[in-house]
Amino acid sequence: MEVTIDDIDRKILRAVCDDGRISIVQLADRVGLSPTPCKRRLRHLEDSGVISGYRARIDRKAAGFGITAYVSVELERQDADEVLNFQSQVALFEEVVTGTLMTGAQDFLLEIWVESLEEFESFLQTKLMRLPGLRVVRSRFALRKFVDRTRIP
DSSP: OOOOOOOHHHHHHHHHHOOOOOHHHHHHHHHTTOOHHHHHHHHHHHHSSSOOOOOOOTTTTTTTOOOOEEEEESSSSSOHHHHHHHHHHHHTTTTTEEEEEOOSOOOEEEEEESSSHHHHHHHHHHHHHOOOOOOOEEEEOOOSSOOOOOOOO
């Protein structure tokens, strides 16, 4: 379902991205509406799937995950069954915080959070590398994020 989003909807989206716990009164004030139409617009954005949920943003280091690795994976075969099988298996791994199907040379890009390099090695050896059909697995480690947006552009 195609949803038309106007400037007020964009303001609402930016505001709830900045603060998912904002009250309707504060949200209405921020976007220049009265509470009732603001609540109606927010509900429409939720019901239409534009807003898919609300989550806490976790500081990975403060939560004890000092290592972020980005792992690119190429499969031996890229047929639909192999792709779906890989996705369903990787989704079971707690260490994988995002998994993205890619175009180009890599088939998947995984973001992994672990406490240490030893834990990362264990993840690779006991979980990821045991999956069937892998051709190439490459790992890169993040030094620091300098842009981390949750809002829409």
